[in-house]
Amino acid sequence: MKLHRYLIVIVASVLLTGCCCKKPAQPKIVVWYWMNDREQAFNELAQNYFSATGVTVEFKLLSFPDIYAQKVRAAARAGTLPDIFGILGEKSQMVSFIKGGYLVDLTNEMEKDGAAWKNSFYKQTLDVVAFPAANSYGVAGGIYGVPIDTTAMEFIYNKKLLKTAGLDTPPKTLDEMISYVKKVQEKNPEVYGFSCGWGETWLINCLAVEWAINVMGEEKFLKTIEGKVPYTDHDWIEVFSLFTKLRGSGILAPNITTMVNKESEDLFAKDKAVFSFNGTWSVNVYNGLNKDLDYAYFALPKVSEKNKIKIWGGAGSSFMVNSKSADKEKAVAFLKWITEPKQQKFLADKTSNLPAVKLDDKELPPRLEAVMSGLNDLTHPNTWPVNEDSRVTEILNKDLQQIVMGLKTPQDAAKEVQEVKERIAK
Numbered sequence: 001m002k003l004h005r006y007l008i009v010i011v012a013s014v015l016l017t018g019c020c021c022k023k024p025a026q027p028k029i030v031v032w033y034w035m036n037d038r039e040q041a042f043n044e045l046a047q048n049y050f051s052a053t054g055v056t057v058e059f060k061l062l063s064f065p066d067i068y069a070q071k072v073r074a075a076a077r078a079g080t081l082p083d084i085f086g087i088l089g090e091k092s093q094m095v096s097f098i099k100g101g102y103l104v105d106l107t108n109e110m111e112k113d114g115a116a117w118k119n120s121f122y123k124q125t126l127d128v129v130a131f132p133a134a135n136s137y138g139v140a141g142g143i144y145g146v147p148i149d150t151t152a153m154e155f156i157y158n159k160k161l162l163k164t165a166g167l168d169t170p171p172k173t174l175d176e177m178i179s180y181v182k183k184v185q186e187k188n189p190e191v192y193g194f195s196c197g198w199g200e201t202w203l204i205n206c207l208a209v210e211w212a213i214n215v216m217g218e219e220k221f222l223k224t225i226e227g228k229v230p231y232t233d234h235d236w237i238e239v240f241s242l243f244t245k246l247r248g249s250g251i252l253a254p255n256i257t258t259m260v261n262k263e264s265e266d267l268f269a270k271d272k273a274v275f276s277f278n279g280t281w282s283v284n285v286y287n288g289l290n291k292d293l294d295y296a297y298f299a300l301p302k303v304s305e306k307n308k309i310k311i312w313g314g315a316g317s318s319f320m321v322n323s324k325s326a327d328k329e330k331a332v333a334f335l336k337w338i339t340e341p342k343q344q345k346f347l348a349d350k351t352s353n354l355p356a357v358k359l360d361d362k363e364l365p366p367r368l369e370a371v372m373s374g375l376n377d378l379t380h381p382n383t384w385p386v387n388e389d390s391r392v393t394e395i396l397n398k399d400l401q402q403i404v405m406g407l408k409t410p411q412d413a414a415k416e417v418q419e420v421k422e423r424i425a426k
Contacts, residue, residue, distance in 0.1 A: 028056040029331050030082035034068035035317055036061065037284050041350040049337060055330060069093075076102055081322045083331040087145075090390070091382040094129070095137045097320070098144055104321040104328055105142040109336070117336060118143070120357045124378035125150045128315040136386055144320060146335040147356035149347065151316030152371055152378060153206045154297040156268065156276045164188060170298035174242065177275060177301045181251040184274050193251025195273035197261030198404065201397035204257075206312040207277055208400055210300050212239045213379065217307040225388045227425060231396075231418040232411075240410030242303060243403045251275075257401040269293055281316065283352035283367055297371050314380040316353060395420045 033042065039061055046057040060082070062068045069088040075081045081102065087094050097103050110118035118126065129145030131137065157170045165183040181193030198204045213221050216235040223229040224236070246252055253259065253273060261278070268276045269289035278285075286293050300309050321331045337343060344355040348364055354371060355364070364372065381387050388396075399413035408416075 026056055027054070027327065027330055028058060029084060029327060029334055031057060031059045031084040031319070032062055032068070032072065032082045033059060033086060033317075033319075034061070034063055034065050034088065036063050037281075037351055038347075041347055044350075045338060045343060045346065048343075049334060052337075053333075055334070057334060076100065079324070081324070083322055083325040083327050084319050084335065085322065086317060086319050091128075091137070091387065094144060094320075095139055098131075098139045102320075102323055103144045104323045104332070105140070105144060106146065106321070106332065107142040109332055110143050117339070120339065120341075121147060122150055122356065122358060122375050122378075124313070124375065124380070124383060125315045125356050127383040128380060129318050129320075129382075132385075145315075145318040146320075146339060147315035147318045148338060148344075149316040149351070149356050150313065150354040150375065150378075151279050151281060152311050152313030152354065152374060153210070153277065153279055154311070154371060154374075155300060156278060156282070156295055156297055158268070158271060158274055159294040159296055161188060161191060161271060161274050170296070171301055172299075174245070174301040174303050178249045178251055181249075181274050191271070192253040192267070192273045193249070194246070194256075194275045194277075195253040195259070195264040195267045196256060196277045197259050197264040198256050198401060199258045199260045199263075201394075201401065203261060203277065204400050204404075205393065205397050208239060208243075208396070209379070210310060210312055211242055211303055212236070213310045214300065214302060214307055215239055215304050218310060218379065222384060222386060225384070225386050227421070231421065232414045236414055237410050238303075240400070240403060240413050243400055244410055247404050247406060252404065257404050265289065268295075279316075280313075280354055280368065280371055281352075287352065296367070299374060308377065310377055310379040311374045312380060313375075313378040314383060315356065389421070389424050391424055392417060392421045 042059040046059055049055060049057050062071055065088055072081070072085055072087065076097065087097055125147045126143065129147060130143045131139055131141050133141035135141065161184050162168065162180065164187045165180070167180055167183065171177040171180050185191065185193065196203055215238050220229055220235065224231065253267060264276060265278065265282060265285050266289060267273050269286050280297070286295065300311065302309065319335055321328050321335070325331060339357055341357060341359055344357050345359060347353065348355050348359070348368070352368065354368055354375070396417050399408055399416055402408040403410060403413055
């Protein structure tokens with residue numbers, strides 16, 4: 001009996017000693033992301049944050065974007081989302097997560113201290129992850145994400161090729177751009193005038209939207225989406241006709257309507273195209289393909305003097321906080337830290353992406369300085385009060401490709417798009 005009691009005391013003592021010696025779990029935040037070019041930068045930031053706060057941040061790369069998006073949706077259904085994650089796709093995707101109760105509304109945090117955090121962002125960048133009080137999506141107004149960089153769709157010119165034709169500055173109009181190509185090709189007949197990944201229809205849509213707003217103004221453009229202006233309107237015929245003009249000019253790279261963006265980037269990086277149209281993330285891409293590439297960004301070549309230019313862009317990458325996370329306060333604190341000027345400059349230097357917050361232009365990589373002036377004129381479907389039905393957008397993009405291939409006239413395309421819109425409205 002005494003031996004039995006003695007053993008119980010020993011076992012209890014060992015258990016108690018084990019409990020006393022066991023170290024408490026260290027705080028840890030898990031972040032899912034999809035951007036292959038940020039791995040090294042994110043890991044460095046995680047180390048810096050641990051040194052400053054003692055909180056571990058684990059960045060988990062899940063590529064490619066389409067696979068990432070599927071995993072996020074599956075994790076939401078299974079209740080296994082990480083502390084911080086991003087949502088890819090149209091704004092309706094974010095709406096579904098809000099309605100499902102998966103996202104923290106960050107408005108109160110953004111508004112603290114005189115809205116210091118909120119006001120540090122470019123407004124157009126923050127608008128991508130925000131909803132006004134009254135919105136067509138039926139969700140509570142608020143800010144549901146934190147942009148970590150900004151992107152803009154810009155035209156790009158090969159400076160070396162322009163110099164061969166005695167040209168030092170980029171064109172300001174579409175007609176001027178076409179004439180530049182002719183001059184360059186007189187000296188370099190083997191190069192193409194313009195390359196773009198129009199096999200990916202979102203790219204041809206971006207350009208069509210920018211030109212549409214230049215032709216008719218943003219207000220009339222949005223009225224088209226609302227159904228108050230038809231696609232058969234004369235201004236829309238003019239927009240469609242621009243792609244007929246491009247086809248007839250002979251400046252387009254062969255098979256441009258089946259070319260994916262990676263092919264276009266490779267073509268441009270090899271000095272095989274005078275102009276291209278791409279996002280500002282392409283700085284990183286071109287640096288990897290050809291470090292000696294001599295190029296620069298420039299604004300949309302105007303087709304009208306009646307309306308100002310709007311640039312397709314906004315938040316390039318954004319993170320959301322999982323409302324079901326046990327560490328959501330720590331997650332918010334980390335996102336505040338990563339969007340402070342010091343960390344934003346670090347990301348800009350390391351990844352060549354535009355920052356999400358306002359920095360002095362002189363703090364940015366030189367190639368991005370020229371883009372900064374256009375950040376006050378950004379436009380993006382995720383910031384519009386209304387969005388076009390995806391079925392209408394799909395047929396619009398397809399018809400633009402067919403115009404470029406010479407299979408449809410602008411009038412035929414306009415009629416077909418309008419018929420689809422009216423049929424869906426009914």
